Amino acid sequence: MSVTSTLGNALSGLTAASKAASVVSSNIANATTEGYGVRQVQTTSVSLNGQGSGVQVVSVSRNVNEGVLADRRAADAAYAQAATLASFYGSVEGAIGLPGDEGSLSSEFSQFEAALVEAGSRPDSDARLANVVRAAESLAGTLNDLSADIQSERLEAEKEIARQVDNLNTSLAQIQDLNGDIRLQIAAGNDPLGLMDQRQVLIDQIATIVPVSVVDRDFGQVALITESGGVLLDGTAAEISFRDVGLITPDMTVASGGLYQVEINGSPVDSTSPNNPLKGGSLDALFEIRDELAVSAQGDVDAVARDLIERFQNSAIDPTLSAGEPGLFTDAGALVDPANEVGLAGRIELNARVDPAKGGEVWRVRTGLGATSPGDPGAGGIILALSDALSEPKVVASGSFSSIPRTAAALASDLLSTIGAARQASENEVSYTAAKWETLRSLELEGGVDTDAELQKLLMIETAYAANARVIQTVDEMLDLLLRI
Structure with a gap:
């Protein structure tokens, strides 16, 4: 894997993590907003010429239990x-x-x-x-x-x-x-x-x-x-x-x-x-x-x-x-x-x-x-x-x-x-x-924003973001070393 592809993978990871953090923050901010549907980021891996080229955000979906609703x-x-x-x-x-x-x-x-x-x-x-x-x-x-x-x-x-x-x-x-x-x-x-x-x-x-x-x-x-x-x-x-x-x-x-x-x-x-x-x-x-x-x-x-x-x-x-x-x-x-x-x-x-x-x-x-x-x-x-x-x-x-x-x-x-x-x-x-109505409303709210789960996601996103940032930092150090040779 080239230094360029490594940098590209890390940058795509930062982008995906940033988008995921934005969605999680929106979910937490709207935990009590009437009519709000929980957002979820859909991602997929990207390959180029048979080689991994990072991650891509496909969409942000709105999850609502239509039957309960x-x-x-x-x-x-x-x-x-x-x-x-x-x-x-x-x-x-x-x-x-x-x-x-x-x-x-x-x-x-x-x-x-x-x-x-x-x-x-x-x-x-x-x-x-x-x-x-x-x-x-x-x-x-x-x-x-x-x-x-x-x-x-x-x-x-x-x-x-x-x-x-x-x-x-x-x-x-x-x-x-x-x-x-x-x-x-x-x-x-x-x-x-x-x-x-x-x-x-x-x-x-x-x-x-x-x-x-x-x-x-x-x-x-x-x-x-x-x-x-x-x-x-x-x-x-x-x-x-x-x-x-x-x-x-x-x-x-x-x-x-x-x-x-x-x-x-x-x-x-x-x-x-x-x-x-x-x-x-x-x-x-x-x-x-x-x-x-x-x-x-x-x-x-x-x-x-x-x-x-x-x-x-x-x-x-x-x-x-x-x-x-x-x-x-x-x-x-x-x-x-x-x-x-x-x-x-x-x-x-x-x-x-x-x-x-x-x-x-x-x-x-x-x-x-x-x-x-x-x-x-x-x-x-x-x-x-x-x-x-x-x-x-x-x-x-x-x-x-x-x-x-x-x-x-x-x-x-x-x-x-x-x-x-x-x-x-x-x-x-x-x-x-x-x-x-109370029973169905409770079921509906259970499918709504779970702030505890969202905070757990945020910790995972933070870890992923830090890891991708560390990859970029490593690539930067490698390039600096090459330039000093």
Whole structure:
């Protein structure tokens, strides 16, 4: 081996060691950087005319466990979906309130029932009659507020859908640009790995909204396909659009034309279809809340309101009522129309005839809504009939309740139980998906930067660098010796 080839081999070793040190330092510096893929130097020996000519750096690869990464992204979507649903059920349960809590639906029913019992024992007491009116008005107001809270949840879901659609479009456009930049860098022989790290972070953000699979394309590019086969990105990004509204009322649905679905490249997406291309993830959960869960909850609350109104619009309870006249509770002043039940909980109100704020008289609780004079102060028959009607077991005419007869208070408790059970189930799903995510995240991190291993590599690189430097130093000394001869 000539002195020249020896020097060339040593110089190539220095170059390779220098590149390896640079990669190791990058790995250590990015040990906690989200989306960073561990770099690894690929080297090969070089031969010239059958003789060794040192070492050559072939490439720097980005090592990521794609299988674990794909599973973790699926767990991201499942967790986001479960957490979104759990949050909705928790909010509705909080709006209904727990038994014993001030202002809860169960407490309002209990206070109204207690007020009727107290007034029945002393029908001559205007204070007790006024207490019945206040309790009834408070109960109707609680149902009004509960209906408003449910529609508020729908509106919040609507706003969040619009925000997430904007995020999807932005992220997809950025990934499309990164795909193009990566292609250009590879074609130019430059390092595209930093761009791939940025792309991974963006794909992770999309995966919480919509679960996606990543399909490799030529020149380092990727395509994004949803679990149901929808193409979000393949060369060019899909255009996802959504038209949100500023106000949602109980009667507004997609079928009625009051609400809108997402469109992909101008084609509407049916969020209720098993083949929904955006199924899974937080976006799917938001549509489920807006179009199904909140609608069902509103239907059950409306059923409670209808049951309450119908219990008292009966001339057998109040003989002073004429045909077509509402009882103690009304649908915005009128009788209940079963064909117009949607949103009833938001319209239920106390009959104006007993409401002093609307020109009514509290003594009509005792003498009847159609009475024109206070009548006998000691007559408590109508009050007792009202109390009996409230506590009479009845089969609910609507909603998702079973056909078991219930008192009004029991119906309110069953409403809370239904929502509470759904909340508990959704929270269990959150716990399960969170545990699964933690496990997959740990596996992903295990495949990330191991600083201990990188430091060990650095020691080996330092030794190799020093050895090659020593070879060059030896060659230099040999040349000096030749020159002195």
